[in-house]
Amino acid sequence: MARPITIGGAQLGPIQKSEDRQSVVARMIALLEKAHARGCTLAVFPELALTTFFPRWYAEDIGEMDIYFEKEMPSAATQPLFDRARALGIGFYLGYAELATDARGETRRYNTAILVDRTGAIVGKYRKVHLPGHTDYNAALTRQHLEKRYFEPGDLGFPVWRSMDGVMGMCICNDRRWPETWRVMGMQGVELVMLGYNTPTGNQHGGLEPPHQRMFHNHLSIQAGAYQNATWAVAVAKAGVEDGHELMGGSCIVSPQGEIVALASSQDDELIAAECDLDLCTFGKSTIFNFAAHRRPEHYGIITGQTGATPPAEG
Numbered sequence: 286m287a288r289p290i291t292i293g294g295a296q297l298g299p300i301q302k303s304e305d306r307q308s309v310v311a312r313m314i315a316l317l318e319k320a321h322a323r324g325c326t327l328a329v330f331p332e333l334a335l336t337t338f339f340p341r342w343y344a345e346d347i348g349e350m351d352i353y354f355e356k357e358m359p360s361a362a363t364q365p366l367f368d369r370a371r372a373l374g375i376g377f378y379l380g381y382a383e384l385a386t387d388a389r390g391e392t393r394r395y396n397t398a399i400l401v402d403r404t405g406a407i408v409g410k411y412r413k414v415h416l417p418g419h420t421d422y423n424a425a426l427t428r429q430h431l432e433k434r435y436f437e438p439g440d441l442g443f444p445v446w447r448s449m450d451g452v453m454g455m456c457i458c459n460d461r462r463w464p465e466t467w468r469v470m471g472m473q474g475v476e477l478v479m480l481g482y483n484t485p486t487g488n489q490h491g492g493l494e495p496p497h498q499r500m501f502h503n504h505l506s507i508q509a510g511a512y513q514n515a516t517w518a519v520a521v522a523k524a525g526v527e528d529g530h531e532l533m534g535g536s537c538i539v540s541p542q543g544e545i546v547a548l549a550s551s552q553d554d555e556l557i558a559a560e561c562d563l564d565l566c567t568f569g570k571s572t573i574f575n576f577a578a579h580r581r582p583e584h585y586g587i588i589t590g591q592t593g594a595t596p597p598a599e600g
């Protein structure tokens with residue numbers, strides 16, 4: 286039996302510091318209209334989709350960056366996106382910076398994504414676990430990447446949700462490079478992993494990793510994660526030259542066989558779409574990646590027992 290769902294990857298071009306949320310939301314709604322015209326019932330937007338990628342800027346006082354965070358969702362600025370999506374019958378993944386207050390009344394900052402269903406209800410929330418970059422200003426780098434300064438690691442794990450006729454999971458940008466991200470969702474039977482990203486075209490450590498390799502690693506990570514867990518994946522960039530810094534495009538939709546079935550060709554606002562039959566996950570999940578039949582967890586303890594690698598002693 287087929288379970289097709291037509292999904293849109295709603296890539297955004299650059300968002301300059303000077304662009305306000307109302308303008309960005311208008312661009313996102315235009316992409317939703319295109320998605321609807323192509324028969325999509327689910328759309329994926331990038332990581333930190335509402336503003337410029339502010340972690341490239343250093344602020345001594347991290348509170349100065351709170352202007353880029355959302356205190357509630359939907360917010361006044363994003364309500365039109367929720368309203369239009371519901372009217373069109375499209376669910377969506379949205380990445381944003383979340384300013385939360387914990388049970389003790391303390392402020393928490395997360396790099397967050399939510400999944401909204403076709404009725405406009407928020408089905409689930411994910412907070413980015415693998416935060417790349419560094420905490421303090423580093424003059425040796427060609428560019429700062431201060432996610433570790435402005436966010437704390439997510440505290441929600443990698444949950445999946447049964448929604449919109451499938452088992453849905455989310456992660457964010459750097460998470461895609463970590464097989465653990467995919468496998469934890471794979472172990473919950475995930476059928477579609479949605480993720481947004483903001484990935485600089487150049488390596489901040491210098492020229493050792495040219496742009497073509499960075500794009501290769503982007504796709505390699507997503508294709509491997511999808512194949513090894515027999516899941517669809519939709520990965521969506523914020524791309525182009527943002528405040529003088531270039532972010533790669535390459536948004537893609539990947540099948541459970543690990544093949545790219547739709548690929549963005551620009552570094553601008555662009556909709557890619559594909560009909561994704563969620564039942565195609567069954568083949569991999571019941572054969573080569575039949576976890577119950579083939580996994581050997583008694584040999585995997587080192588993965589959760591430590592962070593750094595421990596090579597054998599020399600000599």
Ligand code: CDT
Pocket residue numbers: 332417418430457458459460462482483484485489
């Ligand atoms: N946003 C994000 O996670 N970007 C990272 C690049 C980090 S370079 C220090 C990524 O993995 O694409």
